[in-house]
Amino acid sequence: MENLNTKYLIIGAGISGLSFANEVKDDYIIIEKEKEVGGYCRTIKKDGYIWDYAGHFFHFKTNEIKDEFVEYIGKQNIIEQEKNTKIYYKDKLINYPFQMNIHELEKQEFIDCLYDLYNKEEKENYNNFLEMLYGKFGKSIVEKFLKPYNEKLYACNLENLDKDAMGRFFPYANIKEIIDNMKKEQHNSYNDRFLYPKDGAQSFIDAIYDRLEKEKVMLNTEIKQINENEKYVITNRNQKITFEYLINTMPFNKFLELLENSKYKKLEKELSYNQVLVFNLGFREKSMNKEHWIYVPDKNINFYRIGFYDNILSSDKLSMYIEIGFPKEAKINVEEQLKMTLYNLEKMGVTKNNELVSYSYIIMNPAYVHIDSKHNEMVKGVLEKLNETNIYSIGRYGAWTYCSMEDCIVEARKLAQKI
């Protein structure tokens, strides 16, 4: 067995792991099981199409990180867009978010939404996500959009999610804002504008990776065992790496599974999440749509969201991503889903006999972790306990949370500065 040692051992070369290394600069090793860096922020280039692992757009709330993004990639290589997003509702496209645009519905549906919004029974505290939706928006808005859409995305009963399961990413709106929007459209959601590298999201990863010492990044290497007390890991290449600090970014449930003599077996099994099947589709002709992405709450349609790279990149052939949610234990029949997807795109009038000329698919597993208050507390407790032995688990999956790439960078940097 080969013996190595390092101060900072980082598991995973996604945006969290790379950002941590970029901050500490020295005395680190990154272990990455894939043959390339990037994790979920990777780009596929095929037959002239540029696709990500699901659309990965950059919505910055921190100027410092936005400036760095621009500096790393170069202004001339970045597209900045005001987002154009719609909801496909009963064969019509209406503006997103649904709750802010009920005045675009046909008259009776609008009246129902407005009536229920006005007469909703608001509470001081909500026990779960679904109860919060009913309490804040009333029956019609919930049952026409919020419930079916989120059930398709999360692939679970929304009563199993915490009221704050989506944190700042949920587009809250009160009656005044909804009524104001009927007269004058507001642009104040967290992601009204976004930036995107012309060469795909991975350009940012590549720019961070270029700043690291490549020999400290071990690709095609998988952590197989973690000894918390003696502070070492074992890899699939028969290496024993001792560390002072362990920074994990792999999914927390899988991390717990690898801990030797783990006290957390029960939690590891109970953690819930969905999988997302992503199709990237390239067609022969340009699309008729103008949108960047469209939300699809209709349960007769297999996907919950579709996006148009050609409208983001101003390219001349319809180039799409399609997202389909599944429960964690589902066996996914990719071929059947592709058939359904093409049928539904035609039915919606998106493809209109446009010929599919290239495609790829990815299964993101986990994709959205299911945040519920009981397990949230348990995860927090275990993370704190691990911190006592200089083990930190960060990132969207390492910390078992709902967050953006920017949040991952901020968290990784803060931790690097702290320790």
Ligand SMILES: Cc1cc2nc3c(=O)[nH]c(=O)nc-3n(C[C@H](O)[C@H](O)[C@H](O)COP(=O)(O)OP(=O)(O)OC[C@H]3O[C@@H](n4cnc5c(N)ncnc54)[C@H](O)[C@@H]3O)c2cc1C
């Ligand atoms: C459908 C979807 C759409 C999204 N869209 C956006 C968006 O538009 N904008 C945005 O900001 N965010 C978006 N996100 C969120 C974004 O993907 C994540 O916040 C971010 O990529 C997480 O990065 P990470 O480094 O924490 O984890 P990851 O990218 O998952 O990296 C973890 C790394 O650990 C490696 N690993 C796992 N196990 C092992 C092991 N045993 N040994 C060694 N290595 C291992 C993995 O291979 C991986 O490279 C989206 C997420 C999903 C699911």
